[in-house]
Amino acid sequence: MIGKWALRLGALGYLAFLLLVPVGLVFYRTFEHSFHPAWAAVTNPQALHALWLTLLIAAIAVPLNTLFGVTLAIALVRHRFPGRELVNAIVDLPLALSPVVVGLSLYLLYGTSGWLSGLADHGIKILFALPGMILATIFVSLPFVVREVVPVLREIGTDQEQAAETLGAAPLTVFRRITLPAIRWAVCYGVVLTTARAIGEFGAVSIVSGRIEGKTETLPLYVQSQFEGFNTTGAFAASVVLALIAATTVMAMRLFRPKGEA
Amino acid sequence: MGITVVDVTKKFEGFVALEDVSVVIPEGSLTALLGPSGSGKSTLLRVIAGLEEPDRGQVLLGDVDVTHRPARARGVGMVFQHYAAFKHMTVWENVAFGLRIRKRPRAEIAKRVHELLELVQLEGLAKRYPAQLSGGQRQRMALARALAVDPEVLLLDEPFGALDARVRKELRAWLLRLHDEVHVTTIIVTHDQEEAMEVAGQIVLLSHGRVEQVGTPRELYESPASEFVMSFVGPVNRIGDTFVRPRDLTLELAPDGDAREAMVERVVHLGFEVRVELVREDGQHLLAQLTQEEAEALGLERGLIVYVRPSRETVFTR
Numbered sequence: 275m276i277g278k279w280a281l282r283l284g285a286l287g288y289l290a291f292l293l294l295v296p297v298g299l300v301f302y303r304t305f306e307h308s309f310h311p312a313w314a315a316v317t318n319p320q321a322l323h324a325l326w327l328t329l330l331i332a333a334i335a336v337p338l339n340t341l342f343g344v345t346l347a348i349a350l351v352r353h354r355f356p357g358r359e360l361v362n363a364i365v366d367l368p369l370a371l372s373p374v375v376v377g378l379s380l381y382l383l384y385g386t387s388g389w390l391s392g393l394a395d396h397g398i399k400i401l402f403a404l405p406g407m408i409l410a411t412i413f414v415s416l417p418f419v420v421r422e423v424v425p426v427l428r429e430i431g432t433d434q435e436q437a438a439e440t441l442g443a444a445p446l447t448v449f450r451r452i453t454l455p456a457i458r459w460a461v462c463y464g465v466v467l468t469t470a471r472a473i474g475e476f477g478a479v480s481i482v483s484g485r486i487e488g489k490t491e492t493l494p495l496y497v498q499s500q501f502e503g504f505n506t507t508g509a510f511a512a513s514v515v516l517a518l519i520a521a522t523t524v525m526a527m528r529l530f531r532p533k534g535e536a
Numbered sequence: 537m538g539i540t541v542v543d544v545t546k547k548f549e550g551f552v553a554l555e556d557v558s559v560v561i562p563e564g565s566l567t568a569l570l571g572p573s574g575s576g577k578s579t580l581l582r583v584i585a586g587l588e589e590p591d592r593g594q595v596l597l598g599d600v601d602v603t604h605r606p607a608r609a610r611g612v613g614m615v616f617q618h619y620a621a622f623k624h625m626t627v628w629e630n631v632a633f634g635l636r637i638r639k640r641p642r643a644e645i646a647k648r649v650h651e652l653l654e655l656v657q658l659e660g661l662a663k664r665y666p667a668q669l670s671g672g673q674r675q676r677m678a679l680a681r682a683l684a685v686d687p688e689v690l691l692l693d694e695p696f697g698a699l700d701a702r703v704r705k706e707l708r709a710w711l712l713r714l715h716d717e718v719h720v721t722t723i724i725v726t727h728d729q730e731e732a733m734e735v736a737g738q739i740v741l742l743s744h745g746r747v748e749q750v751g752t753p754r755e756l757y758e759s760p761a762s763e764f765v766m767s768f769v770g771p772v773n774r775i776g777d778t779f780v781r782p783r784d785l786t787l788e789l790a791p792d793g794d795a796r797e798a799m800v801e802r803v804v805h806l807g808f809e810v811r812v813e814l815v816r817e818d819g820q821h822l823l824a825q826l827t828q829e830e831a832e833a834l835g836l837e838r839g840l841i842v843y844v845r846p847s848r849e850t851v852f853t854r
Contacts, residue, residue: 433620436587437678439607440614441634441685451637455624 297517304510315500315511320488324496325515331404331479331492332472335411339468343419344461348453350420351427365421368414376413377481380406384482402484407492410478415471419464426460427453462530470523474516537598537688537721538563539584544593546579553579554590555745561723561738566715568736569725572768576745577725578693584723585691586610597688613682613720617694619674621666627653627677628662634685652680655714672703676710683718692724696731708735729769733757741765763852773822777851782825784848787812787834795843798822803836812836814844 304312315321349355350362368376384390384400393400400406434456438448476494483490491499493516500508539561546554554576561567569577582588584595586607594603602610622630631652635645653659656676666674675695682690695711696704712735715722726732732739733753741748741756749761753769760766766779773780788795802813810831814822822844826836834842
């Protein structure tokens with residue numbers, strides 16, 4: 275009995291000390307001097323542009339990674355091809371690799387002396403511009419849809435798809451009417467995780483964006499720049515916006531999580 | 537529509553699932569593909585369905601070569617061991633699936649689905665989801681779904697394998713009645729020789745990817761082509777190089793000519809049938825099947841000495 279309570283207290287205390295207190299403190303400090311300074315700090319043009327840019331990048335990266343993730347998951351589970359195991363391992367790379375390294379590698383590839391530096395000569399600007407930031411975000415948020423969909427595809431097996439095939443369904447019909455409905459919750463869950471990762475991304479985007487105020491500054495970068503400029507109200511207020519987006523995402527996750535899972 | 541399989545070979549990563557298999561399945565028949573697991577019976581069914589492409593050989597439906605035609609264009613209805621129910625669709629939607637993707641008129645779909653649900657006795661459960669059905673109900677739904685598109689052939693892959701013994705027996709009887717009504721060429725894959733003998737007019741017995749024998753249940757039982765067939769389609773005693781069915785052992789109380797002495801070890805009463813386990817004086821164990829009357833007339837009990845003679849025996853030349 276005591277052991278059970280100690281376990282619960284331990285878990286809750288750990289969470290409170292490491293997560294709730296710091297995040298709560300950010301909320302407290304933001305609204306310490308009434309609501310108005312905080313509101314002003316997040317509605318100035320620079321902050322609004324950062325928010326808009328963050329959402330824009332997510333709006334491009336998430337659908338692309340969803341499409342790619344579902345396709346790759348089907349390829350990995352349903353097909354045998356040379357290098358399958360390698361691809362399977364590479365998908366997890368962004369989870370293990372520090373985002374700063376991702377940013378640096380993109381910098382090396384598209385930078386002034388990089389292999390693909392020639393693109394800039396043709397007027398295609400990747401580095402210090404939106405395309406580079408989108409590429410970095412896609413890279414770091416790539417594994418989530420694949421990792422959510424693969425086990426579900428394995429579990430449902432091929433029986434239903436084959437039954438549909440014998441009933442006259444063409445491959446696209448089988449996907450639309452059978453496979454997709456069966457994996458839809460896994461896809462939703464993967465999308466939520468991808469979105470959370472895309473919106474919160476700092477390290478990789480920080481390097482490839484060049485951090486040009488009002489141009490290539492996302493919300494996490496804005497928080498950092500305000501903090502460095504001793505505008506703590508601005509930094510805290512923007513953090514609260516990010517925290518609220520995160521909270522919404524976590525709620526969505528709970529909604530999509532299959533019943534019976536912790 | 538009749539089915540002809542010509543010299544089909546199929547390998548999986550070094551494992552030979554089918555080797556030069558040729559089978560003719562007459563139109564309107566109910567044929568069982570029988571064999572132990574790993575004999576290639578399911579692979580053969582999947583080759584006929586178009587779910588596996590053979591490495592060599594041909595598959596003909598009627599006289600059309602369909603070897604390279606995808607499953608969706610073969611006009612086959614298939615039923616899977618684990619039902620393969622579309623879990624996110626109701627019973628009604630499951631059965632209607634084939635008709636809906638063919639874009640048939642609504643009224644026609646409604647009428648046909650209604651007829652089929654009546655045929656498989658699931659009228660009241662149309663709005664249920666597969667998870668709310670018993671195994672037997674799910675399999676009947678799967679059958680209705682396969683029949684909905686008026687298949688030329690019906691392919692059943694161990695359809696009753698996941699069901700308990702009582703439901704299995706019911707569904708077998710029901711399948712026979714259905715086949716009498718619908719008369720579509722049907723192939724059933726099973727590893728259960730009793731099931732094959734009960735439902736099929738023709739049995740194709742497979743072993744290690746090869747056809748061992750094709751014939752009626754009676755032919756397989758009465759004149760097996762090999763030791764494998766003899767021992768697979770029913771119980772058998774092996775005495776040296778000769779094989780004797782338990783039914784073909786005659787038991788007598790008095791010594792008589794070439795009859796051999798044996799002791800009763802165990803008597804098992806199975807209603808009308810009585811199974812007697814015997815051990816001969818040379819240590820050879822034997823199984824005999826008698827009717828209850830015969831057993832009573834002999835007064836069989838443990839320890840009794842009897843004289844055993846095969847009334848019919850089979851020797852296979854190698």
